[in-house]
Amino acid sequence: MKLLFVEDEPILVEEMNSYFSSQGFVCEQAISFSQAAQKIHNYRYDIVILDITLPDGTGMELISGIREKDIETGILILSAKNSLNDKIDSLNLGADDYLTKPFYIEELSARVNALYRRKILKGSQNIHFDAFTIEPFSKKLSYKKQEIGLTRKEFEMLMYFLVNKERVVSKSAIAEHLWGDHFDQQDNFDTVYVHMKNLRKKLSSASGKDYIRTVYGMGYKFSC
Amino acid sequence: MKLLFVEDEPILVEEMNSYFSSQGFVCEQAISFSQAAQKIHNYRYDIVILDITLPDGTGMELISGIREKDIETGILILSAKNSLNDKIDSLNLGADDYLTKPFYIEELSARVNALYRRKILKGSQNIHFDAFTIEPFSKKLSYKKQEIGLTRKEFEMLMYFLVNKERVVSKSAIAEHLWGDHFDQQDNFDTVYVHMKNLRKKLSSASGKDYIRTVYGMGYKFSC
DNA sequence: CTAATTCTAAAGAATTTCTAAAGATTTAGA
DNA sequence: TCTAAATCTTTAGAAATTCTTTAGAATTAG
Numbered sequence: 462m463k464l465l466f467v468e469d470e471p472i473l474v475e476e477m478n479s480y481f482s483s484q485g486f487v488c489e490q491a492i493s494f495s496q497a498a499q500k501i502h503n504y505r506y507d508i509v510i511l512d513i514t515l516p517d518g519t520g521m522e523l524i525s526g527i528r529e530k531d532i533e534t535g536i537l538i539l540s541a542k543n544s545l546n547d548k549i550d551s552l553n554l555g556a557d558d559y560l561t562k563p564f565y566i567e568e569l570s571a572r573v574n575a576l577y578r579r580k581i582l583k584g585s586q587n588i589h590f591d592a593f594t595i596e597p598f599s600k601k602l603s604y605k606k607q608e609i610g611l612t613r614k615e616f617e618m619l620m621y622f623l624v625n626k627e628r629v630v631s632k633s634a635i636a637e638h639l640w641g642d643h644f645d646q647q648d649n650f651d652t653v654y655v656h657m658k659n660l661r662k663k664l665s666s667a668s669g670k671d672y673i674r675t676v677y678g679m680g681y682k683f684s685c
Numbered sequence: 686m687k688l689l690f691v692e693d694e695p696i697l698v699e700e701m702n703s704y705f706s707s708q709g710f711v712c713e714q715a716i717s718f719s720q721a722a723q724k725i726h727n728y729r730y731d732i733v734i735l736d737i738t739l740p741d742g743t744g745m746e747l748i749s750g751i752r753e754k755d756i757e758t759g760i761l762i763l764s765a766k767n768s769l770n771d772k773i774d775s776l777n778l779g780a781d782d783y784l785t786k787p788f789y790i791e792e793l794s795a796r797v798n799a800l801y802r803r804k805i806l807k808g809s810q811n812i813h814f815d816a817f818t819i820e821p822f823s824k825k826l827s828y829k830k831q832e833i834g835l836t837r838k839e840f841e842m843l844m845y846f847l848v849n850k851e852r853v854v855s856k857s858a859i860a861e862h863l864w865g866d867h868f869d870q871q872d873n874f875d876t877v878y879v880h881m882k883n884l885r886k887k888l889s890s891a892s893g894k895d896y897i898r899t900v901y902g903m904g905y906k907f908s909c
Numbered sequence: 910c911t912a913a914t915t916c917t918a919a920a921g922a923a924t925t926t927c928t929a930a931a932g933a934t935t936t937a938g939a
Numbered sequence: 940t941c942t943a944a945a946t947c948t949t950t951a952g953a954a955a956t957t958c959t960t961t962a963g964a965a966t967t968a969g
Contacts, residue, residue: 612914628822650958652916658960677924678837678957679824836925874947876927882949901935901946 462577465506466490467497467523468539469515477510480566481573493517501527505589508535508576510569512562513551521554528555530592530605535576539564588623590685591668595623604667614639615660622673622683631680657681686801689730690714691721691747692763693739701734704790705797717741725751729813732759732800734793736786737775745778752779754816754829759800763788812847814909815892819847828891838863839884846897846907855904881905 464481468474469492478488489506491497494517501509501523509527513520520538527534536556552559557579558572588595592605600616602609611619621630621638632650639653657673665671674682688705692698693716702712713730715721718741725733725747733751737744744762751758760780775783782796812819816829824840826833835843845854845862856874863880881897889895898906 614915629824649917651918654959655916655961657958675958676824678926679840682823838926873928875929878948879927879950881947899934899947 462508463487463489463504463506464573465497465500465509467492467494467509467511467515467520469493469512476566477569480570484570486573494520494523497523498526501530503591505531505592505594506534508537508573510537510539510573511556512539512541514539514541521550524551524554524556531594533587533594535579537569537572537576590623590626590672591670593664593668595619607667609663609667611660611663612656614656615663618656618660619664622681625683627682627684629676629680629682634680686732687711687713687728687730688797689721689724689733691716691718691733691735691739691744693717693736700790701793704794708794710797718744718747721747722750725754729755729816730758732761732797734761734763734797735780736763736765738763738765745775748775748778748780752830755813755818757811757813757818761793761796761800814847814850814896815894817888817892819843831891833887833891835884835887838880839887842880842884843888846905850907850909853900853904853906858904 462485464486466474466477466488468477468490474490474492478490481488489500489504491500494515497509497511500506511520511523524536524538527536536558538551538556538559539562540559541562557576560569560572588597594603595601596603597620600611600613602611602616602619617639618635621635632653636650636653639656661671661673664673672683672685674684676682686709688710690698690701690712692701692714698714698716702714705712713724713728715724718739721733721735724730735744735747748760748762751760760782762775762780762783763786764783765786781800784793784796812821818827819825820827821844824835826835826840826843841863842859845859856877860874860877863877885895885897888897896907896909898908900906
């Protein structure tokens with residue numbers, strides 16, 4: 462469970478960091494909207510805690526930016542001024558909760574945990590890597606909210622890679638997983654090659670990155 | 686499970702020593718950064734407990750030194766001053782946990798054990814020798830975080846040596862292990878020689894050390 | 910029946926593995 | 940101690956294997 466703090470007061474950041482780290486959250490921080498935007502662009506966070514009063518621009522844009530990329534990220538707004546307008550605007554844009562400074566860390570924690578529980582309940586057994594989201598139930602892959610059509614074989618192949626992330630999987634293991642008994646050892650791997658190529662192409666042309674590496678003579682390895 | 690205490694207060698060292706020894710940890714100590722650096726260079730520790738306020742230099746360098754060598758070593762920082770900066774810096778550099786002096790030995794123990802559990806969970810079925818790490822599932826060899834590409838035959842040969850560390854293995858044993866039935870006694874060992882040479886070269890050009898000694902007329906012996 | 914998916918086949922690119930030969934080192938025996 | 944034989948190292952390139960890509964045929968699903 463990954464948190465991002467967007468906040469420029471180091472002491473507050475540190476306090477949140479240590480508090481949530483000790484609760485088992487993985488924490489990162491950004492001290493400006495631009496830095497936050499960059500981090501959000503490159504990674505995926507489960508909950509973003511966002512001080513909208515930062516000096517370098519409007520936090521509202523950041524909120525819509527997050528929502529554009531990924532509907533599942535929880536957004537919790539911090540605000541120094543108890544402004545009704547900010548509150549309404551940010552909730553309208555898609556924030557999930559709102560807290561006014563100053564606050565007790567325990568209250569923030571309660572709200573973050575509430576968000577966290579909601580996310581778990583909502584059945585977010587979705588799988589994420591970088592900015593990709595996989596919805597196993599509907600067999601859908603998307604990159605930053607944009608759906609990428611995968612065929613069934615491609616989807617199964619990707620799932621198998623994700624289960625075996627960072628491990629080398631042999632072609633026969635892949636074949637066995639995709640075709641079961643129907644796959645003969647005598648068969649050649651031509652069709653594996655073809656699906657591999659197509660899956661690679663779809664992943665890389667969406668993200669610009671390569672995820673599946675060939676380990677010559679041994680198999681393939683998925684990393685992210 | 687091997688611990689290293691980097692600490693210059695003899696009483697504290699003695700206390701930690703007896704406490705963790707009785708828990709089954711193997712303990713060593715260094716009373717300065719330079720001594721610690723030397724020990725870390727020569728051995729591999731599972732967890733390093735590091736007082737960053739030692740007088741002879743910056744502990745930050747030591748942290749990055751450890752991380753450069755081996756990503757899996759746990760690092761726990763002790764600090765006399767409750768300095769926020771030290772904490773942030775050291776955590777940023779790759780320390781795993783932080784504890785402020787003075788502390789109860791029980792709290793340190795709890796944190797060390799937490800680190801230990803995390804390490805076990807992380808699948809430490811990885812194999813280490815000197816600063817080399819082998820990840821059998823990802824078929825990866827690395828030296829101080831840097832990956833060394835091995836071909837399949839080289840990888841299998843290295844694994845065979847590690848299983849038979851400090852023993853003399855004959856060429857026919859190696860050949861049998863690498864080629865199974867396909868290897869004929871009538872065949873010559875030319876190809877074994879070639880793979881041996883290539884493996885040796887990769888190991889030595891990464892580390893500057895030779896690990897595989899020729900035992901004339903009998904075979905080869907791997908030591909580290 | 911149509912469209913999408915899956916598979917086949919073949920060319921060629923990339924990488925590893927093997928072969929062969931020359932040179933170096935070690936051992937054993939004179 | 941010297942020499943010949945045996946064993947090992949190294950090199951370079953040939954051969955074999957493994958992988959990528961393409962295009963189109965066969966199959967399947969809607």
